[in-house]
Amino acid sequence: xxxxxxxxxxxxxxxxxxxxxxxxxxxxxxxxxxxxxxxxxxxxxxxxxxxxxxxxxxxxxxxxxxxxxxxxxxxxxxxxxxxxxxxxxx
Numbered sequence: 001x002x003x004x005x006x007x008x009x010x011x012x013x014x015x016x017x018x019x020x021x022x023x024x025x026x027x028x029x030x031x032x033x034x035x036x037x038x039x040x041x042x043x044x045x046x047x048x049x050x051x052x053x054x055x056x057x058x059x060x061x062x063x064x065x066x067x068x069x070x071x072x073x074x075x076x077x078x079x080x081x082x083x084x085x086x087x088x089x090x
Contacts, residue, residue, distance in 0.1 A: 042061040
C-alpha cells in the first residue's frame with residue numbers, strides 16, 4: 001500500500017470517529033436539556049397527592065418527590081425535629 005492510500009484511510013477513519021463523537025455529544029446534551037425541562041414542568045404542576053394528604057397541600061409535584069426522598073432517607077422535616085435529633089446525639 002502506498003502512503004497516499006494509507007493517509008486517506010487514516011483521515012477517513014478519523015473523520016468518521018469525529019462525526020460519531022459529535023452525534024453522541026449532541027444526544028447527551030439533548031437528554032440533559034429534556035430532564036431540565038421535565039423538572040421545570042414538575043415544579044409548575046400541583047402535587048397529585050394533595051387531595052389525600054393534607055401535608056401535600058400547596059406543594060408542587062417536584063416538592064412532593066423531594067419530600068418523599070427526604071422521608072425515605074430519614075432527613076428531619078422541621079427545624080424542631082432537627083434540633084431534637086441533634087440534642088439526642090450528644
